[in-house]
């Protein structure tokens with residue numbers, strides 16, 4: 001398997017970091033986890049694209065994780081030459097989100113159906129709402145979901161991909177919790193969203209301080225990895241985005257709590273699993 005961080009950013013726009021999104025290349029093809037700002041630009045750079053995703057898997061419905069759902073949904077439709085429904089997995093509310101997205105795009109859908117004679121079908125998705133357990137079992141690939149804790153955002157899920165004896169966990173946004181621990185048990189790679197508690201507390205901005213109670217700090221994520229025997233930890237969704245020269249601080253905060261390898265994500269970081 002291969003993990004490619006398509007977007008290592010957060011809700012805060014950044015010139016170097018697209019919104020939260022991770023591509024996992026498996027033996028059955030590309031699985032896309034979340035679809036934040038700029039996802040298809042980064043997917044193009046990684047040699048993938050909307051038509052090629054085997055599935056889109058959403059961790060939760062916070063806007064930064066779904067900003068470009070409309071782009072994925074539309075480009076899959078327009079760039080496929082036969083009907084190619086998008087398989088979408090996500091927590092409860094995902095079906096409603098897809099319906100609302102389709103409704104929002106209704107004028108565009110009409111324009112394109114009218115303009116392209118060879119386009120005779122509408123865009124579509126096949127939505128499966130997930131909570132816990134194995135939700136995709138195809139070839140050598142098994143994807144398992146478990147509830148995470150991003151309260152008051154509910155429900156939220158994390159995912160684990162197993163393929164040919166290797167494993168990757170996509171935590172999404174969460175504080176340490178039992179569901180994530182289950183997914184992480186003995187995993188090769190954990191992709192975890194993190195915030196810097198120490199820096200955010202220094203800023204003292206209430207709008208920013210609010211995010212501390214429902215995200216993992218760098219030490220939190222590192223302790224989750226350590227507690228569950230994870231081998232490699234990828235820190236992503238970096239809040240605030242590291243200023244040049246401060247990358248080592250993030251790594252040090254993780255290394256103080258985790259004996260495995262730590263990687264600080266940048267866009268298009270590729271890690272072999």
Ligand SMILES: [Zn+2]
Nearest residue numbers: 060062150173
């Ligand atoms: Zn969130």
Ligand SMILES: [Zn+2]
Nearest residue numbers: 020062064173
């Ligand atoms: Zn987020």
